Amino acid sequence: MMRHEFPGLQQQVHGKPLVYLDNAATAQRPQAVLDAINNYYLKHNANIHRGVHSLSESATELYEQARNSLARLINAPSEKDLIFVRGCTEGVNLVAQTFVRSRVKAGDEILISHLEHHSNIVPWQILCEQTGAKLKVIPMNQQGELVLDDLDQLLNERTKFMSVVHVSNALGTINPVKKLIAAAHAKDIPVLIDGAQATPHIKVDVQDLDCDFYTVSGHKMYGPTGSGILYGKSEHLSAMPPYHGGGEMISKVTFESTVYNAVPAKFEAGTPNIAGGIGLGAAAEFMMTVGMDKIAERDQVLKVYAEQALSEVPGLRLVGTATNKSPVFSFVIDGIHAHDIGTIIDHHGVAIRTGHHCTMPIFQFYGLAGSCRASLAFYNTEQEVDVLVESLLKAKAMFQ
Amino acid sequence: MSELNKLYKKAVLAHNKNPHNYGKPETWTHHAEGLNAICGDLVEVYLTIADDRLVAVNFAGESCAIAMASASMMTELSTGLTLQDWQNRFNLFKQLMDPNNEQVSYDELGEVNTLITVKKFPSRIKSATLCWYAVDAAIKGQSSTTTE
Ligand SMILES: Cc1ncc(COP(=O)(O)O)c(C=O)c1O
Numbered sequence: 001m002m003r004h005e006f007p008g009l010q011q012q013v014h015g016k017p018l019v020y021l022d023n024a025a026t027a028q029r030p031q032a033v034l035d036a037i038n039n040y041y042l043k044h045n046a047n048i049h050r051g052v053h054s055l056s057e058s059a060t061e062l063y064e065q066a067r068n069s070l071a072r073l074i075n076a077p078s079e080k081d082l083i084f085v086r087g088c089t090e091g092v093n094l095v096a097q098t099f100v101r102s103r104v105k106a107g108d109e110i111l112i113s114h115l116e117h118h119s120n121i122v123p124w125q126i127l128c129e130q131t132g133a134k135l136k137v138i139p140m141n142q143q144g145e146l147v148l149d150d151l152d153q154l155l156n157e158r159t160k161f162m163s164v165v166h167v168s169n170a171l172g173t174i175n176p177v178k179k180l181i182a183a184a185h186a187k188d189i190p191v192l193i194d195g196a197q198a199t200p201h202i203k204v205d206v207q208d209l210d211c212d213f214y215t216v217s218g219h220k221m222y223g224p225t226g227s228g229i230l231y232g233k234s235e236h237l238s239a240m241p242p243y244h245g246g247g248e249m250i251s252k253v254t255f256e257s258t259v260y261n262a263v264p265a266k267f268e269a270g271t272p273n274i275a276g277g278i279g280l281g282a283a284a285e286f287m288m289t290v291g292m293d294k295i296a297e298r299d300q301v302l303k304v305y306a307e308q309a310l311s312e313v314p315g316l317r318l319v320g321t322a323t324n325k326s327p328v329f330s331f332v333i334d335g336i337h338a339h340d341i342g343t344i345i346d347h348h349g350v351a352i353r354t355g356h357h358c359t360m361p362i363f364q365f366y367g368l369a370g371s372c373r374a375s376l377a378f379y380n381t382e383q384e385v386d387v388l389v390e391s392l393l394k395a396k397a398m399f400q
Numbered sequence: 401m402s403e404l405n406k407l408y409k410k411a412v413l414a415h416n417k418n419p420h421n422y423g424k425p426e427t428w429t430h431h432a433e434g435l436n437a438i439c440g441d442l443v444e445v446y447l448t449i450a451d452d453r454l455v456a457v458n459f460a461g462e463s464c465a466i467a468m469a470s471a472s473m474m475t476e477l478s479t480g481l482t483l484q485d486w487q488n489r490f491n492l493f494k495q496l497m498d499p500n501n502e503q504v505s506y507d508e509l510g511e512v513n514t515l516i517t518v519k520k521f522p523s524r525i526k527s528a529t530l531c532w533y534a535v536d537a538a539i540k541g542q543s544s545t546t547t548e
Contacts, residue, residue, distance in 0.1 A: 336465075337440070337441075337462070337463060337464035337465060338439075338440060338464075339439045339440065339441065339463075339464035339466075339524075339527065340408075340464045340465045340466070343404075343407070343521060343523075343524060344404060344408070347402070347403070347404045354439065354440075355438050355439050355440055356437065356438070356440065360437070368440075369440030369441075369442065369462065370439070370440035398408055398413075399408075399413065399416075399465070
């Protein structure tokens, strides 16, 4: 689907057509995104929000249009609830330091899950170190699903915040975040959802979820690297102190004091990644034009096909078999280390990721050092899955 | 022969399947762990050093074929060497793995020279060098090292 729109897919690796199955690490970008970036640098190159000249005005307009596109993609009530950030990592750190830090004291708890990416673990460990709070973890089962039996105790009077991944980058598990958010809200606990792997695959509606914060990673959803969005409920964003100080985030500065700008400018100190933001807006428009329903539907078709195809490789074990998952497949093969598989199939043009995928606790749970991970996007094809399977069989033959 | 077949040549695959000096020995004098966490390579080395000589060199751990074969070959080559001679071999091995170095073998490295193709796979050089850095760390009294 839409393959022709992605120039990065039309190339060869080691003389073989590229089979790009490392989308969970970073996706390929459609021509529309590349054009939007180019168009900014070629025709609108100026700083934003500060000039009266034409270029500055048109650059500002493009940047703010991008914010609006992203607000529509995730159905935010207003584009003013969206802060441009470098990616999910920055979004989580921002919330930890400007929203949660002042709300926790020694002995309080922050709740995350066993399925988190390191970027939704380490910022909380830093916060715990700063405040004496404790990190608590929702456990997982063999299928790679969260176990919610003890949720009621995990969400207790000491719990001051919950931060959970929407879709696991390592296993593909789609977590029941709406249910988790409702359970936390029943006890007045605010919630952040890490949407890095959700927005590329499924329709996200932050109002329906009712999350307090939601992070979006630009480069995972066909946009530029170093771009992303933090959505926050407006009452939170206006009450939060700024994260970084500098230009743009102020409305008045004297040596005695500073008056901060309104949201979202308050959180956007300095000259931002203007081209990145505009490119990300183009990615959102692209996805809405294709249709998130169509993307999600295509993903599920690919998922079923790949699950079946991989299960026919002798000695291959899938790691993470959640009922509700996106087309992400972690696997190990008896007798061949993931690293060797990655190198061998690269020579057949197949790009996958090997290792712990920035989720070491998940692999500690399974007693593995890591896995191979094939992560698909809507533009992948059944034939590409077949090439993956053939290349895995060749790797096995080599190691016979 | 394709580059891939040169990388995974028979000798490498054989050492991977039946590594020499593999397994934790009953006794040792020096030990260090070589861990490349990102790619999941773990090589534990156990040395018995007496009179500045490597009397026994063993290794354990799980890793990719390149790291396994390199460790297996390295332990064979190293057993019996004086620490000075071992350092010389280590330096030669670093040169062998240097992508800018055109020399394709060193007599002193023996079978270890079969790893020459690794340097054409930049992401794998760290797998091949891990065991060597682990021995170096053990000799220096350090408990762990990495080449990532
Ligand atoms: C689930 C998940 N969360 C967070 C991140 C970090 O996102 P970013 O690269 O935008 O900082 C990633 C990316 O690897 C991810 O997969």
